[in-house]
Structures are given as structure tokens and as C-alpha cells.
Amino acid sequence: MPGIGEKSATRLVYWLLRSPEGTVKNLAEALLAVAEGVRECSICCNLTALEPCAICAAHHRDEKLICVVEQPQDVLAFERSGEFRGTYHVLHGAISPQDGITPDKLRIRPLLERLRDGRVQELVLATDPDVEGDTTALYLSRLLHDIPVRVTRLAQGMSVGTEIEYADAMSLARALQNRRDFK
Amino acid sequence: MPGIGEKSATRLVYWLLRSPEGTVKNLAEALLAVAEGVRECSICCNLTALEPCAICAAHHRDEKLICVVEQPQDVLAFERSGEFRGTYHVLHGAISPQDGITPDKLRIRPLLERLRDGRVQELVLATDPDVEGDTTALYLSRLLHDIPVRVTRLAQGMSVGTEIEYADAMSLARALQNRRDFK
Numbered sequence: 133m134p135g136i137g138e139k140s141a142t143r144l145v146y147w148l149l150r151s152p153e154g155t156v157k158n159l160a161e162a163l164l165a166v167a168e169g170v171r172e173c174s175i176c177c178n179l180t181a182l183e184p185c186a187i188c189a190a191h192h193r194d195e196k197l198i199c200v201v202e203q204p205q206d207v208l209a210f211e212r213s214g215e216f217r218g219t220y221h222v223l224h225g226a227i228s229p230q231d232g233i234t235p236d237k238l239r240i241r242p243l244l245e246r247l248r249d250g251r252v253q254e255l256v257l258a259t260d261p262d263v264e265g266d267t268t269a270l271y272l273s274r275l276l277h278d279i280p281v282r283v284t285r286l287a288q289g290m291s292v293g294t295e296i297e298y299a300d301a302m303s304l305a306r307a308l309q310n311r312r313d314f315k
Numbered sequence: 316m317p318g319i320g321e322k323s324a325t326r327l328v329y330w331l332l333r334s335p336e337g338t339v340k341n342l343a344e345a346l347l348a349v350a351e352g353v354r355e356c357s358i359c360c361n362l363t364a365l366e367p368c369a370i371c372a373a374h375h376r377d378e379k380l381i382c383v384v385e386q387p388q389d390v391l392a393f394e395r396s397g398e399f400r401g402t403y404h405v406l407h408g409a410i411s412p413q414d415g416i417t418p419d420k421l422r423i424r425p426l427l428e429r430l431r432d433g434r435v436q437e438l439v440l441a442t443d444p445d446v447e448g449d450t451t452a453l454y455l456s457r458l459l460h461d462i463p464v465r466v467t468r469l470a471q472g473m474s475v476g477t478e479i480e481y482a483d484a485m486s487l488a489r490a491l492q493n494r495r496d497f498k
Contacts, residue, residue: 210487
């Protein structure tokens with residue numbers, strides 16, 4: 133489990149062994165209920181207990197704008213920012229051949245399905261700004277080349293509140309390359 | 316001194332007191348030599364022992380492109396990135412009224428001097444992406460409004476290698492606002 137090393141695991145096991153009768157059984161049942169109750173939304177592929185998910189079902193969300201992310205956690209990050217009023221599409225990963233993650237492992241087909249009726253106007257490719265995320269964005273932009281939809285990518289540059297003095301060389305280089313007119 | 320608290324200071328003083336005769340004197344003389352030998356470059360206002368500084372004197376740097384930064388350390392950050400082939404202008408601070416740093420405290424007049432002969436084609440406003448840096452960039456862009464020079468700002472968004480899941484809300488919002496066409 134992420135963030136749980138040998139020491140934490142040992143501590144947890146002993147805590148479980150010392151816990152009152154029934155605790156372990158309750159925990160196991162709760163885990164099963166979660167695993168059974170949570171599925172992928174048939175529209176956006178995000179994990180959800182509802183069908184479709186709350187975001188796809190919401191009337192006030194802009195269905196013409198789709199933010200394409202790698203993981204369900206990324207949806208939460210955007211929702212926290214409060215900046216995005218469109219819908220999402222969760223790929224469940226990023227292209228990484230050395231890890232065996234090829235494009236067919238991602239939820240790309242359901243994304244293309246969503247574009248079929250021509251109502252979607254813009255896809256924001258919001259995969260991570262790293263090698264796998266950039267590769268995935270490039271792959272998608274080529275795949276979408278002949279489909280009449282606007283394709284954009286999240287801006288890359290200096291993140292808010294960082295100091296240039298301590299910025300990494302790559303981010304500074306991108307910030308320079310992507311500089312914008314300011315007058 | 317930055318990064319030196321009470322404990323470090325005490326340790327340093329004791330080290331100096333225990334050091335062989337002459338050490339303190341040598342250190343003091345070295346400090347004076349540094350203070351005497353280092354001045355502001357008459358062109359870019361960066362700290363330098365030469366006049367003009369090595370960057371302003373270099374023939375292969377593009378004098379038509381000026382990167383405007385807050386501090387001498389920012390010049391080092393850009394030089395490390397290896398991306399920038401123009402020259403710099405060091406403001407020696409950013410506008411911050413509550414700290415008493417008003418525009419007249421910055422090296423803005425020497426910057427305007429450099430624009431006078433019309434040879435400079437672009438100013439990249441590379442002040443920090445924080446309140447003071449943004450304020451300074453806005454102030455400069457207004458000041459330069461009627462001067463025929465292109466004014467750009469470093470791109471703001473996701474820094475390279477960050478994960479969207481852990482990105483701060485402000486950076487995500489900027490990355491969305493500044494998204495660019497990618498097809």
C-alpha cells in the first residue's frame with residue numbers, strides 16, 4: 133500500500149490483532165462494499181458509486197468542454213481549484229511502454245465515443261507535465277487531428293508563488309519558450 | 316544573515332575565536348575586497364567585478380532581447396537553464412509598498428535608458444510569479460505602453476515534472492486559464 137512501509141504495516145497488523153472481535157470482519161465487509169459499489173462512470177470513466185457520476189449528471193456543468201486527466205485524483209485536484217466548469221474524462225493512466233501501458237490500456241475509445249456527435253467543442257489535455265503525460269497528450273492530439281474539436285494543453289511554466297531563484301532549469305526553459313505578450 | 320539562526324551564529328563566533336591568529340583579519344580583508352571589488356554593471360545593474368559585466372560584454376549575447384529579473388540570483392538561475400541567449404536587467408527588488416519598496420527604489424530608469432536608441436526589440440518580464448513580481452510586471456508593462464518594444468511575461472502554469480494530483484489550486488487555475496492550442 134502506498135505510504136505504508138514495513139514498520140507501519142507491522143503496527144497495523146498488531147493493532148488489528150489486538151482489536152475487539154468483529155473489527156476485522158467489519159473492515160473486510162466495508163472494503164468489499166467499496167469494491168462492489170464503486171465502478172467507472174459510463175461517460176467519463178471516473179470512479180463513482182452512481183451511474184452516471186455526479187459531475188456527468190450535473191446540469192450546470194458544460195458538456196461541450198472536456199478536461200482529459202490521467203487519474204481520478206486529478207479530477208479532485210481540479211474540483212478543488214474551483215476553476216473548471218466543464219466535464220472530465222479519466223484515462224486511468226498515461227502511455228508508458230516500459231511499464232507495459234500502451235494506448236489500448238487507456239480509456240481512449242470511450243473518449244472518442246463522446247466526440248462522435250460533434251457537440252464537444254474543446255478537449256483540454258490535462259495529463260501530467262512529465263514524460264508519460266506529454267507523450268499521452270501528443271498521442272491524443274495526433275489521434276484527434278482529423279476530428280473537428282479544439283484541442284488545448286494546460287499551460288506549462290512557473291507555478292504560482294515559486295521564486296525564479298529556486299526554479300528548476302526545465303521549468304525556467306519552458307516558461308521562457310511559452311512566454312506570452314504582456315502589453 | 317539568511318539561513319543562520321542563533322545557534323549557527325554562536326557556533327561560528329566560537330569557531331572564529333578558536334581559529335589561529337590572522338584568520339579573522341584575513342576574513343575581514345577578504346570581505347572588504349569583495350565589497351570594494353563588486354559593483355553594479357553600468358548597463359544591466361547586475362553585480363559584477365568587471366565593467367561592463369561579462370554577460371553585457373559578451374559578443375554572442377543578443378542585445379536586442381532583455382530579460383528583466385528581480386535579483387542577481389535570478390540571472391544565475393536563467394544561466395543554469397541554458398535557454399536564454401539575450402542579456403539581462405536586474406531591478407534589485409520588486410514593488411512592495413508595505414516594505415517601503417516603491418518603483419523609484421528599483422533600477423527602472425537605467426532600463427528605460429537602454430530602450431532609448433530603439434535597438435532593443437523585446438523585454439521578457441521575468442519577475443517572480445507572486446504578488447510583488449506580478450505587480451512589478453504590471454507596473455512596467457504600463458510604463459512601457461507607448462515605447463515601441465515587445466513586452467512579454469514568463470509563462471505561468473504547471474512546472475515541469477509536477478503531478479496534477481498534488482498541484483496547488485492557484486497553479487492549476489492559471490494552467491487552465493493560460494492553456495494553449497495543441498493540435
